[in-house]
Amino acid sequence: SQQGEEDPQALSIQEGENATMNCSYKTSINNLQWYRQNSGRGLVHLILIRSNEREKHSGRLRVTLDTSKKSSSLLITASRAADTASYFCATTFSNSGYALNFGKGTSLLVTP
Amino acid sequence: GAGVSQSPRYKVAKRGQDVALRCDPISGHVSLFWYQQALGQGPEFLTYFQNEAQLDKSGLPSDRFFAERPEGSVSTLKIQRTQQEDSAVYLCASSRLGVDTQYFGPGTRLTVL
Numbered sequence: 001s002q003q004g005e006e007d008p009q010a011l012s013i014q015e016g017e018n019a020t021m022n023c024s025y026k027t028s029i030n031n032l033q034w035y036r037q038n039s040g041r042g043l044v045h046l047i048l049i050r051s052n053e054r055e056k057h058s059g060r061l062r063v064t065l066d067t068s069k070k071s072s073s074l075l076i077t078a079s080r081a082a083d084t085a086s087y088f089c090a091t092t093f094s095n096s097g098y099a100l101n102f103g104k105g106t107s108l109l110v111t112p
Numbered sequence: 113g114a115g116v117s118q119s120p121r122y123k124v125a126k127r128g129q130d131v132a133l134r135c136d137p138i139s140g141h142v143s144l145f146w147y148q149q150a151l152g153q154g155p156e157f158l159t160y161f162q163n164e165a166q167l168d169k170s171g172l173p174s175d176r177f178f179a180e181r182p183e184g185s186v187s188t189l190k191i192q193r194t195q196q197e198d199s200a201v202y203l204c205a206s207s208r209l210g211v212d213t214q215y216f217g218p219g220t221r222l223t224v225l
Contacts, residue, residue: 033213043155043203043216088154097168098143098210102154 006089006106014111019076021106023089024069030092032065033100034074038085046074046087079110114138116217118204124223125194133189133220137206144187145214146179147203155203161187162210194224 007022023032034046049056049065049072056063062075076083086107090100117136125131137144143162147155148171158177160168163184172179176195181187191198201221205214 030211035216042218043205045213045215048213090154097160098207099145099157099160099168099171100147100155100205100214101157102147104152104154 006087006103008106009104010107010109012109012111013079015079015081017079017110019079019083019108019110021074021087021108023072023074023103025072025089025091025101025103026070027093029067032063032072033090034061034063034072035088035090035102036085037088037105043088076108079108081110081112084108084110116204116206116215118202118217118220120220121218122221122223124225126225127196128193130190130192131194131222133191133202133222135187135189135204135206135217137185137187137204138215139185141206141208141215142184143207143210143212143214144181145205145207146187146189147205148173149201149203149219151200158189158202160210191222194222196224198222199224 005024031050033048035043037043047058047063049063060077065072086105088102088105090102119134145160146158149155157171159179161181164181176192178190201219203219205216207214
């Protein structure tokens with residue numbers, strides 16, 4: 001079963017705008033990761049944030065983690081058409097090894 | 113170096129047939145994972161290997177699913193007597209160690225008619 005849930009399910013924006021996606025989960029985690037998936041490049045790892053971190057940056061990506069609310073957000077700044085893809089959060093739980101538990105994903109469409 | 117590769121990329125099987133899906137992980141990666149992704153859903157964990165040892169197979173949906181990694185590198189996921197509900201994309205991922213970032217292959221899209 002899907003342990004994480006992304007919100008919104010779908011998002012449509014114009015190039016240059018920022019995109020924010022949220023993820024909620026249910027149990028204690030070791031870390032939370034964001035992945036991007038499109039038909040051209042498969043599932044690509046974007047960023048990992050550990051349970052003791054609150055914010056992380058990578059290029060145009062900014063991820064926050066609030067363990068008290070069991071939620072994370074992914075911000076993509078100055079979006080480009082090439083950012084069009086599905087975005088998934090994935091967690092590893094504290095008591096269940098290394099398996100990634102994915103949400104259903106947010107489908108992002110960036111139009112020129 | 114080369115990433116994770118999977119073959120075949122597409123497989124069509126008639127209901128009841130057996131299929132075998134192959135994964136070549138990144139060279140030197142100790143950990144290997146299999147996931148199943150249904151249309152419109154996120155990937156779901158199937159099984160995990162550390163070298164040749166299958167340490168977690170809790171996600172395998174039935175005893176028709178079997179995975180092996182006999183020499184600690186290439187892995188094969190076998191599905192016996194395929195059913196229509198087995199239609200999905202099967203993703204393989206590898207990591208240097210279990211705790212590290214998992215790198216995914218392109219997947220095998222299985223369609224059972």
